[in-house]
Amino acid sequence: MFRRLRGIPLLGCLLGSIGCHSQPPAPPPIQKGDYGAIIRYLQTRIPQEMARDNVAGLSIALVNGQELIWARGFGLADKDLGVPVTPNTAFRAGGISKLLTATAALQLVEQQHLALDAPIQQTLREFYVRSRFHSDQAEADRAITLRRLLSHQSGLPSEHLRDLRSTYAMGQMPMRVSGVWLSSLPGSQVAYSNLGYALVGAAIERSSGKSFEAQLQSSLLTPLRMNQSSFLGTGAQMSYRAHGYEDGKASTDPQVRDLAAGGLWTSPKDLSRYVRMLFAKGTYKGRQILGSASIDAMFTQQNTGNALDFDCQMGLGWFLAPCGDEPIGPGVRTYQHSGGGDDFVAQLTLLPDQQLAVVIMANDSNAEDMVVSLTTDSLRLMLQVQTGKPVCADDCQAPSHGLKLRHVPAAVDRKRLAGFYATAWGVFRIRDEHARLSGELAGYDFQLLRDEQGWLRAQKKILGFWRKDLGDLGRVQLDVLTVQGRQMLTARSHGQRIAIGERIEPPPLSAAWANTVGTYQVLSSHEPDAPLSGISVRQEDGFLVIRGQLHGEPLTDYILLPIDNAHAVLAGNGYGLGDTVSRQVNGLSASGYSFKRTHSPHTPLNL
Template sequence: MFRRLRGIPLLGCLLGSIGCHSQPPAPPAIQKGDYGAIIRYLQARIPKDMARENVAGLSIALVNGQELIWARGFGLADKAQGVPVTPNTAFRAGGISKLITATAALQLVEQQRLALDAPIQQTLREFYVRSRFHSDQAEADRAITLRRLLSHQSGLPSEHLRDLHSTYAMGQMPMRVSGVWLSSLPGSQVAYSNLGYSLVGAAIERSSGKSFEAQLQSSLFKPLQMNQSSFLGTGAHLSFRALGYEDGNASTDAQVRDLAAGGLWASPKDLSHYVQMLFAKGSYKGNQVLDSTSIDAMFTQQNTGNALDFDCQMGLGWFLAPCGDEPIGPGVRTYQHSGGGDDFAAQLTLLPDQQLAVIIMANDSNAEEMVVSLSTDSLRLMLEAQTGKPVCADDCQAPSHGLKLRQVPAAVDRKRLGGFYATAWGVFRIKDDHERLFGELAGYDFELLRDDQGWLRAQKKVLGFWLKDLGDLGRIQLDVVKVEGRQILTARSHGQRIAIGERIEAPPLSTVWADTIGTYQVLNTHEPDAPLSGISVRLEEGFLVIRGQLHDEPLTDYILLPVDNAHAVLAGSGYGLGDTVSRQINGLSASGYSFKRTHSPHTPLNF
């Protein structure tokens, strides 16, 4: 809800017309078993990639079964002090934290202290939800299970923004967010939720009788000899932790409230021990850390039958498919999780059938695309070294589509497609203008044309002519399909279809919601790094559009759909969508915040 556009990785991929995929040096042919050639190639490539993207520091680990093939640090963990990155330097792991949290939860399931399919309310008794999807609110509470929390199918909002950078105890979280409105029907779709994992962390504390950090140290970090790993502290506290950088400048090392969702500090070398344990069916150096049945459950698809998830397969914590990212190779199963934010970037990717893995972590906001590309290429080379054969010749290359293949959509097509679409990156507007179809998203304007397969593709105007592709967005194939009575904007990337938005029709607007048009400021918050300082509501072509504000920086636009006279939701489904906004006396409330009106328009509205 009310996110900055930076930090949502797919948008950077979709809209990155410049620099997203600048070509690294071509890798050499790898002979069977010659991992040394891979190391030499990466030692030469990585510093060049870092210099091109102005990345301060990076660390990498390559794993083959129970062997750590290579672990190496590059660049600086602290530029001012000249501290180099070593294999033992810890980075913020971001979303990769969820893999560790899910593993700790499954350990407690094995001990029968937690249950995958029991309501989480049995452990967190003070926690309850409100639901517009259930007539019986108790039924809504029962629908929030550990399995659904771990697989992002709980229906909870993606974030709870109030006190996002606070330091209060994890155990207080269930009480503080009790009464939160569900954003989607539990079990119906994957909607990534940091809030959900924060509750998992509280459940781990409650069921183990220990603090989250103490439980993780005793159950995972010490048995796996993950000596640099912890969920506590900041990079300024310990010399082996890297500082984060944004545009070359050291950034403030913010406190992380949702530790279980994104607070892990670790090195790729430490995480390689975790991967080796998974490859060994839960054993590490003779110590059984996790039962093999728990690993099987972790790697079993949990969202089968969810029509809105299309080709994205979700396990317990793990993404079991690329979900639109470039695959490693044809028919190669890939499990992965990335981590971003707070000016760090990380990726952990493993090939379960071949028992190969790459872990890369960097301490710079510019590193996300570089880390993804480097992970993909490293795994292809490792697979080539294992089999003695190239992973893919033409199969892995982006398809070439000439502009001559593109056609202006027909009039009936333009009429069908034109409208407002709710996406995680804001409002995607498609308009029929002078017999051509145009799109606008996050300030990017482009024409939409049909390719020879009938998909929509974006093309940008240069010097008055539509001659230039919009980088990755030009390669993404778009279309609108009807799913469960909803018009879903989908993208096809690398042969996979994913949902990116939903077409929304303008509803009749009641007087009470028309009266909410204006600007609002946050009330009663003393957060030093608050993610939100205000909101505004305006009318655009019959839609209420709500926009967050962070000081002088406008955030993303969302469509606000009234549900009744007291409540409205951010239109759409998926990350950050479906969240509830409530009317209050002289204001609004959302994501734990109350907002007081500071300005309202004086011009009467015409309906």
């Protein structure tokens, strides 16, 4: 809810100033079994790309079966003190934390302290939900299971923003968020939820009788000899940790409340031990850490039959498909998870059939694109070493068609596509005007053209000349499909179809919701690093549009869709969408915050 305009998948190059980075240097000839050639190539390539993107530090680990092929640090963990990154330097893992949390939960399932398909309320008895999808509220509570929490199918909101940087105990979380409104029907779609994993962490504490950190250390981190790893809210207690950087400047070390979702500090070298345990069906150094049946369950698709997920396959914690990202190679199964935030970037990708893995972590917000491309290219080279044959020729590349063959969609096509689309990254406006089809997202505008194969592409004209494609958005196929009675804006990228947004029609607005137009500030919040300081509501083309504010900085626009006189939701489905906004006597409430009106509907607004 209310995200910053940064780090948008499929749109990263679009929001850049010129486009994607130049291609990396071509690797040298790679012979079968010659991992040394890969290492020499990466030792040259990585510093060059770090200098190009002004990345402070990076660490990498390559794994083949039970062997750690290579682990190496580059750059600086602390620029002020000149501390270099070593293989033992710890980085914030972000979302990769969830893999360890899911593993710890499955350990407790094996011990019969938790059950995958039992309501989580059996363990967290004070936790309940409210639902607009169920007539029986008890049925809604029963629908929130550990399996659905681990596979992001619980229907819970993606975040609970209030007190996001607080230090209160994890065990308080179920009571603090009790009564939260579901954002989607449980079991119907994958919608990434940090809140869901915070509840998993509370369930681990409750069922084990230990603090989350103590349980993870005793059951997982210590047995795996992950000596530089811990779930801590900050890195202040760690002498071997990296500092985060944004645009060359050191960032703060903010407290992480939802430790189970994103609180892990670790290194690629440590994570390689976790990967080797998975490859060995749950054993490490002769000790059984997790049963093979649990690992099979972790890597079994959990969202089969969810039409709105299209080609994105979800396991227990793991993404089992690229979900629109560039594949490693044709027919190569790929399991992965990434991590980001607080100016750290991480990627863990493994190939289960070949037992190959790459782990890369960086302490700079500029490193996102570099980490992704390094991971993909490193795995392709490792496959080549294993098989003796190049993995990709033209079959790994996205289709590329000439600009001259593109044309303005026909009038009937423009009419079909024009509208407002609710996406996880804000309102995507597609307009049919002046005999052309234009798009706008996050303040960036472009023209939408069809190519000779019927693909809808984004382009921009500058000084009368067509610019090259607008990054990934210019290379994917966009179209609108009707799924379960909903008009879904989809993108086809690298042969995979994923959901981008949902077309929303202007709803009838009651006087009560029409009168919510205005600006609001957070009421009684003293958080040091609050993610939200206010919101504004305005009318646009028959819609209510809500926008977050953070210390005067505008965040993303969302469509506010009234459900009744007291409640509205952020229209659409997916990360941050479907969340409930409620009317109160003196303002609005959302994500745990209460907002007090600061300007009335009759006061001119500077938006």
